Amino acid sequence: MRLYPPSYRAAAEILDVHREMTVGLPWPARVRADADLLAHALRVRLKLDSASAGGRFFELAAPFALAVAAAYGGICLMGWYAGVAISPGSTWNHLKTLDLALGLNVLFPLLMCIGGIVALLKYWRVGVALTVVGLLGFALQWTVNPGLYGDGPFEAIAAVLTVVVILACPPDRRGDRKRAAVAGAMAAVAWFPSALVLTRGFVVSTDYGAWPLLALTLTGLAFYARPSGIRTLAAMAAAAPLFVAYAVISL
Numbered sequence: 001m002r003l004y005p006p007s008y009r010a011a012a013e014i015l016d017v018h019r020e021m022t023v024g025l026p027w028p029a030r031v032r033a034d035a036d037l038l039a040h041a042l043r044v045r046l047k048l049d050s051a052s053a054g055g056r057f058f059e060l061a062a063p064f065a066l067a068v069a070a071a072y073g074g075i076c077l078m079g080w081y082a083g084v085a086i087s088p089g090s091t092w093n094h095l096k097t098l099d100l101a102l103g104l105n106v107l108f109p110l111l112m113c114i115g116g117i118v119a120l121l122k123y124w125r126v127g128v129a130l131t132v133v134g135l136l137g138f139a140l141q142w143t144v145n146p147g148l149y150g151d152g153p154f155e156a157i158a159a160v161l162t163v164v165v166i167l168a169c170p171p172d173r174r175g176d177r178k179r180a181a182v183a184g185a186m187a188a189v190a191w192f193p194s195a196l197v198l199t200r201g202f203v204v205s206t207d208y209g210a211w212p213l214l215a216l217t218l219t220g221l222a223f224y225a226r227p228s229g230i231r232t233l234a235a236m237a238a239a240a241p242l243f244v245a246y247a248v249i250s251l
């Protein structure tokens with residue numbers, strides 16, 4: 001009750017309903033229900049529930065943050081593939097010599113990629129869990145082995161910011177199919193040319209690192225003419241840290 005703001009009049013009613021619904025439940029189900037109530041109280045306190053402007057903002061941003069994470073994870077995987085299978089002197093036998101750090105450096109982007117795709121397709125909870133684990137692992141790995149990131153902590157910081165955007169989306173505002181489809185299409189457009197360049201299937205003279213950020217920006221501009229255009233652009237800016245970091249380190 002104390003976690004809810006004093007002005008939130010529905011708190012007592014919510015607590016009564018919670019008690020009635022959890023009577024007789026086994027303790028694992030009770031713990032989950034208590035955790036949901038705790039999360040709701042914190043969201044109301046932080047003004048991130050579905051009735052607040054903050055909640056509606058992150059409702060717009062979360063699908064694109066998932067799409068950015070999926071595309072970024074895919075780009076990282078293609079960079080690793082190019083280094084192992086395509087670079088001169090490299091063979092698939094190098095897979096046998098991967099140590100734990102390098103193995104995790106492949107695992108975390110893979111989780112980001114798979115999780116983002118799964119969440120945007122249908123299974124939001126499972127996809128978000130995979131994506132968050134991948135992003136946090138990716139960020140944590142920098143603190144343990146910063147040598148894997150030669151350009152500073154930009155990517156690690158961007159990964160943590162992306163987690164915040166994804167988790168800030170209210171639970172009852174998830175899974176808008178039309179928005180998920182747009183976000184998924186943006187991720188594919190952002191990933192494919194970069195993947196071609198990394199695997200030497202397509203050669204350009206300009207810096208390809210800025211392309212994913214440009215793809216996200218163009219998607220935002222396509223919504224600008226709508227009534228919620230400015231808010232959508234702001235939401236996409238909140239989803240963009242990984243693409244910004246990728247553009248910066250590619251300069």
